[in-house]
Amino acid sequence: MTSLWLDDQRERIPTDAFEPDARYDAVVAGAGLTGLTTALLLARAGLSVAVLEARFVGAAATGNTTAKLSLLQGSVLSGIRSRGSDRVLKAYVEGNLEGQQWMLRYLGEHGVAVERRDAFTYAGTEDGARSIEKEYEACLAAGLDVERVSELELPFRVHGAIRLREQAQFDPMDVLRALAADLRERGGVIVEGVRVKDVDTGEPSRVITSVGDVHAGTVVLATGVPVLDRGLYFAKLKANRSYAQAYRMPDAARIPQGMYLSVDAPTRSLRTASHDGEQLLLVGGNDHDVGRAADTQALVDDLEHWTHRHFPGAERTHAWAAQDYQSLNMVPFVGWMPRTGKHVKIATGYNKWGMTNAVAAALSITAEVLDGSIPWAQTLHHRITTPKDLAQGAVAGAEVARDAATGWISAERHPLPTTPPAEGEGVVGSAGMKPVAVSTVDGVTCRVSAVCTHLGGIVTWNSAERSWDCPLHGSRFAADGTVLEGPAVDDLRLVDEPELPGDEHVPVADLP
Ligand SMILES: Cc1cc2nc3c(=O)[nH]c(=O)nc-3n(C[C@H](O)[C@H](O)[C@H](O)COP(=O)(O)OP(=O)(O)OC[C@H]3O[C@@H](n4cnc5c(N)ncnc54)[C@H](O)[C@@H]3O)c2cc1C
Structure with a gap:
């Protein structure tokens, strides 16, 4: 999903070299x-x-x-x-x-x-x-x-x-x-x-x-x-x-x-x-x-x-x-x-x-x-927090706590499927005791940890953008686990061991 503005490649903005210790x-x-x-x-x-x-x-x-x-x-x-x-x-x-x-x-x-x-x-x-x-x-x-x-x-x-x-x-x-x-x-x-x-x-x-x-x-x-x-x-x-x-x-x-x-x-x-x-x-x-x-x-x-x-x-x-x-x-x-x-x-x-x-x-x-x-x-x-802000903050906090709990419970209750997800789909399930997120995008099946690297929420599949999104604080990751945006700074960990029969792990470097 490329925006109208980013689709225009006529004038690419150049990038400078990183200078360590500058x-x-x-x-x-x-x-x-x-x-x-x-x-x-x-x-x-x-x-x-x-x-x-x-x-x-x-x-x-x-x-x-x-x-x-x-x-x-x-x-x-x-x-x-x-x-x-x-x-x-x-x-x-x-x-x-x-x-x-x-x-x-x-x-x-x-x-x-x-x-x-x-x-x-x-x-x-x-x-x-x-x-x-x-x-x-x-x-x-x-x-x-x-x-x-x-x-x-x-x-x-x-x-x-x-x-x-x-x-x-x-x-x-x-x-x-x-x-x-x-x-x-x-x-x-x-x-x-x-x-x-x-x-x-x-x-x-x-x-x-x-x-x-x-x-x-x-x-x-x-x-x-x-x-x-x-x-x-x-x-x-x-x-x-x-x-x-x-x-x-x-x-x-x-x-x-x-x-x-x-x-x-x-x-x-x-x-x-x-x-x-x-x-x-x-x-x-x-x-x-x-x-x-x-x-x-x-x-x-x-x-x-x-x-x-x-x-x-x-x-x-x-x-x-x-x-x-x-x-x-x-x-x-x-x-x-x-x-x-x-x-x-x-x-x-x-x-x-x-x-x-x-x-x-x-x-x-x-x-x-x-x-x-x-x-x-x-x-x-120099703002003051009002009672209304506090009440809203409490509601938002409760929603986050609910999402945190339901994400983990749901992942634990659903074992990973035995076949890779269909093209464009992603699913979270448990592999052993670990929540794992599996998706298939452009024919490539990726398995990554389903645990958001920010504060441990369980990610959900975004079918429109084919990404893993965290309901807790809005971190988003590509299908291969690369962090896209939000407060997270680390990628979702790749799950090394193939969990699905007949399906091989694809290294990040080989992804399109
Ligand atoms: C659908 C939509 C429509 C909107 N329409 C309007 C509108 O019509 N009018 C309006 O006024 N506003 C609109 N907005 C809001 C506006 O687009 C945003 O508020 C504004 O673009 C935010 O700019 P920003 O530079 O703060 O953030 P961003 O543009 O998000 O820039 C943040 C940058 O930081 C980078 N980054 C993130 N983490 C790191 C890191 N750890 N290290 C280095 N870089 C990092 C990101 O890659 C990104 O490039 C809209 C927003 C949305 C979502």
Whole structure:
């Protein structure tokens, strides 16, 4: 499942060589929008900067986003308002506005294509209409010039909608390409295929990676969820995965031109996308907690059926999926990581609104590294945990505990099947006393430990993406056990002994 943005191989972003034991003023882990923007801002301030990326630039959320640069964000503002104060709400909007304006200025200065579009939040059900009203009021309280609308260009019924004019959309890989080139011109390096595994904090900190150590005055974890467990952020965030698809329409004139998002389930997100000289329709939705959907392929199929129902003749060109992280009070976590002696910074919890929030985080982190401060960031990042947050945290914790227990019990009760799974399928069962995950992908059967290397959850099969996903904190692994994303930093262990008769173990190196 390759996204529309990552499918474009015309201009590959180059990678630099890893220099063992090198010393940098700042090491940034992760080359998504947060990592590259932060790295660029630090390099602009004169710091020597290295970005270490576990996979490739844009590999996780940023290369698989829907890339609406908008202050109208579904029901996020009313969500923040109901969990916090108007002061927090205003600070959130101020930070996002600053992020948006920075990005628009940057794209303009660097000749990156950006399309200005009106953003709409709509209700697909009568119940959703109440959420629209709340969002409208929250937008007004935050000072946004939002308006109610009754007539929309959509080919299905809606039960109320609001509009914020003149927001924007772009191709996120265009943005990463521009940031990467700019960073390199300022002496920064970007090294792909290097996974940060730990940080031994000090003056300087030792950054322990999959290929050796480097040293840094400041370390920025721009890895989605932080990959160090200090601060227990993995337990304060929900990992939420959703699906996106691009379509060629028989009549491009029928593609809605606004950026749309429903407030009610199942979520639907729409926008246009310019690709190779033609305009495509982009459809997103069907989100769920990572590792907790019974049949992810059914969710992909459902999105396609919905699209065909409302946009007859639409022909799918791309389908992909991605995940982002939501904090309990819907405000991102940005700042110094606890118990790192102010040597490690984190930025996470953008709740699927990272195009503005990542830039806001980069601005705030850079200010703090340079001993400055931004008032809206001070308000947002010195947060108080409310009773409502605590209650939600307790529910989330209980869900994790339940998944942890049921995963192990289920694995123990089901012995591994005697034949390899069918193509595209995966199954967890016990081999001796060990939970083992077996899958067949592209004709290759792989056996790996079913125990997530982060905190020991039992992984579940993601049929749409052919991956092993952990329901506890959102770590994901390829069929051969290679870690893809989430808080885990180690691969699932290969199970060496063939457990299935007539089937041989395939070494990772031989996998396609
Ligand atoms: C389906 C979907 C649609 C979305 N649509 C929108 C939208 O329309 N508008 C909007 O504003 N936001 C949207 N978002 C949210 C937005 O895409 C994300 O918030 C944003 O891209 C996050 O950027 P990031 O750089 O923080 O993380 P990422 O882009 O995930 O980057 C993290 C990087 O860190 C790397 N990494 C991980 N672990 C390590 C390690 N140990 N060492 C080194 N590198 C590591 C990863 O490989 C990855 O490249 C959407 C999100 C999803 C999931």
